Amino acid sequence: MNEASPILSAKQASEVRIGHTACPHDCPSTCALDVELLGPGRIGRVRGAPDNSYTAGVICAKVARYSERVHHPDRLMKPLIRSGARGDGQWKEASWEAALDLVAEKFVAAEQKYGAETVWPYQYAGTMGLVQRDSIHRLRHAKRYSGFFGTICVNAAWTGVAMGTGALRGPDPREMAKSDCVVIWGTNAVSTQVNVMTHAIRARKERGAKIVVIDVYETPTMKQADLALVLKPGTDGALACAVMHVAFRDGYADWPYLEKYTDDPRGLEAHLKTRTPEWAAAITGLSVEDIEAFAALVGRTRRSYFRLGYGFTRSRNGTANMHAALSVASVTGAWQYEGGGAFHTNGGIFNIDKVLVEGLGYEDKTVRSLDQSQVGRVLTGDAAALYGGPPVTAMLIQNTNPVNIAPEQRLVKQGFLRDDLFTCVHEQFMTETAELADVVLPATMFLEHDDIYRGGGNQHILLGPKLIDPPEGPRENLYVIEELAKRLGIADREGFGLTARQHIDRMLELRGLGNFETFAEQRWADVQPDFETSHFLNGFGHPDGKYRFKPDWRGQRTATRPPETMGLQGPYDRLPEFPDHVELIEAADEGHPFRLATSPARQFLNSTFTETPGSRKREGRPELMIHPEDAEAAGLVSGDRVEIGNGRGEVVLHAKVTRESKRGTVIAEGIWPNKAHERGEGINVLTGADAIAPFGGAAFHDTRVWMRKAG
Ligand SMILES: Nc1nc2c(c(=O)[nH]1)N[C@H]1C(S)=C(S)[C@@H](COP(=O)(O)OP(=O)(O)OC[C@H]3O[C@@H](n4cnc5c(=O)[nH]c(N)nc54)[C@H](O)[C@@H]3O)O[C@H]1N2
Ligand SMILES: Nc1nc2c(c(=O)[nH]1)N[C@H]1C(S)=C(S)[C@@H](COP(=O)(O)OP(=O)(O)OC[C@H]3O[C@@H](n4cnc5c(=O)[nH]c(N)nc54)[C@H](O)[C@@H]3O)O[C@H]1N2
Ligand code: SF4
Ligand SMILES: [Mo]
DSSP: OOTTOHHHHHHHHHSOEEEEEEOOSSOTTOOEEEEEEEETTEEEEEEEOTTSTTTTTOOOHHHHTTHHHHTOTTOOOSOEEEOSSTTSOOEEEOOHHHHHHHHHHHHHHHHHHHOGGGEEEEEOSSSOOHHHHHHHHHHHHHHTOOEEEOOSSSHHHHHHHHHHHSSSOOSOGGGGGGOSEEEEESOOHHHHOTHHHHHHHHHHHHHOOEEEEEESBOOTTGGGOSEEEEOOTTOHHHHHHHHHHHHHHHTOSOHHHHHHHBSOHHHHHHHHTTOOHHHHHHHHOOOHHHHHHHHHHHHHOSSEEEEEOSGGGSSTTHHHHHHHHHHHHHHHTGGGSTTOEEESOOTTSOOOOOHHHHTGGGOOTTSOEEEGGGHHHHHTTOTTTTTTSOOOOEEEEESOOHHHHSSSHHHHHHHHTOTTOEEEEEESSOOTTGGGOSEEEEBOOGGGSOEEEEOSSSOEEEEEOOOSOOOSSOBOHHHHHHHHHHHTTOTTSTTOSOOHHHHHHHHHHHTTSOOHHHHHHHOEEEOOOOHHHHTTTTOOSSTTOOBOSSOOTTTOOOTTSOOTTTOSOSSGGGSOSSSOOOOOSOOOBTTBOEEEEOOOOTTOBTTBTTTSHHHHHHHOSOEEEEOHHHHHHTTOOTTOEEEEEETTEEEEEEEEEOTTBOTTEEEOOSOOOGGGSGGGOOGGGSOOOOOOTTTOOOOTTOEEEEEEEOO
16 A cells, blocks of 8 residues: 555554653652643543553543643633732733733732741642642742641651651552552542552452451442441541550460560550450441451451551541551561551652752741641731741742632631732632632643652652643743742742753752653653562661651651741640540531541542543532431431531532441542532531641541531
8 A cells, every 4th residue: 555545644643642751640649641642732542551560551530531631621821910809700811921020029029018928839739740849949948938838638647657667668569469458548549549459459359369448438449348447537546456456465466576676565565455346346436346357357467468548647636547557567567578568658769859949958947837738827817827927918829729628718718818918820720729819820731841750659750741732821830930030039049040851850860860861761760669678677767777656756857847937736745655546536516416528539639620521520519428317317318408517617518318428427529619519618618727736737537517408
């Protein structure tokens, strides 16, 4: 057939070019992606890279449909300057020059009035790219603007892990496939990090491994479980203690291991004497039989892999509960075996030098820091939340949507509506935060700029090169930071004036991984430490090499510890000496008989994908999952409007009466846009911003509410 043949050209057209990148979203899976490139600015289907050993060809549906997001008709395309009253939706288009000039002018004016700490650059993990996400810190440090203490997601969990192991790493997550029992604890992996399931299910198929799932309702993940444990929110510490009690009682405790590798096993054994399955049953709502069965299973199965998620740490006792669950693997000695041990994050293995990108060389540690989760309190002038400093009167926001996802939404909204607050929001869509801004700048998406990523639930450093041209208009985060730096007189500071590729070159070179070009061939690097290190067989991360059953809650230094200007957080003096159940949670009471968890929606990722039609259609509308008996008592049937509330506010959703919910616990899946609810108020109206002890965090799944049929 000759080249001009119509059949061949049709065939050629169907041979789509594939671009290689990484998923930029805030998800522990950090998948390696293969993207169909249909033209210079157009993508088709997105797939998981089959040859990445963790991704193994599997990604979630919402990212597979990414063309819906990158080619979305509602993407922001032009800089906008507010032209009406705040939040009324009136904008005038502006040039990049004019918009950036205005932002710089306002920042300078604010600084002149109140000092540099009145400006609060506010960012989070909408992109996990180290250049595009973290360059804002460089601007902040160079200008000595208020610091940002990131508490909304990982802090409680990472602190709990570090208290026990002294390090943020663990057995290779791919070893789950070689386990005989995979315990999926407080993570809805089917929805939030699908690759955990790939490896866990491989273990079941190939080795007959058992899967245990522990959650507060019957999640899609739980439908895969051999042993399904639905407990009351915030009671995981009690379950962990009972499991360890049984281990000591029935001879599953590995004494030679305990003597060699842990701090005070005799003390722990004595402490747990009264933490019986009966004791734990009363607290958790589980049956004694289920607790005994779980304890016997992990006691007898040497290769038990505890995959500990974030969800169960989003309670006021969450840090202590993480530490308690982690401790089970130390009592049974599961750490010693391939396919055994406990894993939460590999956050500590990557060792990428970020001094340049974050401007750490000129960070001034005496500058006050503010708590990300307490943005509502900060913006409404709460003196404690302001740490004695000036009011916040100017903000630059990138990669996050606080007017939707932050707790105490009424305060958040009230704060962002202030007349004397200037906000610039750099965004891909007109989010509810952007709607309240003074200046909105359009941002590129990951396929349109260069960046580099680290896995959290895996062990890869992955390149995310620019694969397609952005539309005319949107610019990358780095551009905004650089242009503001020029206007604010700091462009000559170290770390400014580089392209994303130059930053990536530098990070890779310092890590001994080549440079952008060589890494592009390689696509990713597997930096999992060796078996001994991953399993802590050379000792744990503390100076004495021991696992700590008795954490040093107040003294320990970790990356998650708040800056000195903030001090310890929450009721840290009430944390237990040994693993225990601590009643720090917002317990149900007569006026608020239900406990609410705001678990993730499968088709959304935090506030992202609430704009894509495929995700929106599949999620339907904001619903509240209610046990049939609770529904009946409240006179509710599926589809009814149901109102839930507490001292922070009230929200209306639609009832979904289901046995997937436990009695006394109601579940609202997903952070829907506020405006998807009646009265324009969403689920975070109900959640609190008081800190999780001892280092901070937001207790999103620890909320008491009353419930009634909406009038
Ligand atoms: N589809 C989807 N994927 C996501 C996200 C999303 O919103 N949607 N969010 C992303 C982000 S930012 C993160 S940090 C990760 C988080 O992912 P996960 O580690 O999975 O954490 P969560 O989403 O907070 O909650 C997970 C599960 O914990 C359960 N849970 C709540 N309270 C308790 C408790 O007291 N005990 C126990 N045992 N379980 C409890 C919840 O019901 C939920 O099913 O997922 C990421 N991936
Ligand atoms: N009720 C309740 N609330 C929660 C949670 C919960 O479980 N329940 N989970 C909490 C958790 S764990 C987290 S991490 C937070 C996350 O909440 P958010 O920080 O809002 O997270 P995302 O939705 O991931 O991303 C926010 C925005 O980043 C934008 N973005 C993405 N890439 C870029 C980019 O390259 N440049 C710019 N300028 N913008 C970009 C997206 O368009 C999106 O609007 O929510 C928290 N809130
Ligand atoms: S599972 Fe997580 S990392 Fe993988 S594609 Fe989906 S959102 Fe991205
Ligand atoms: Mo998160």
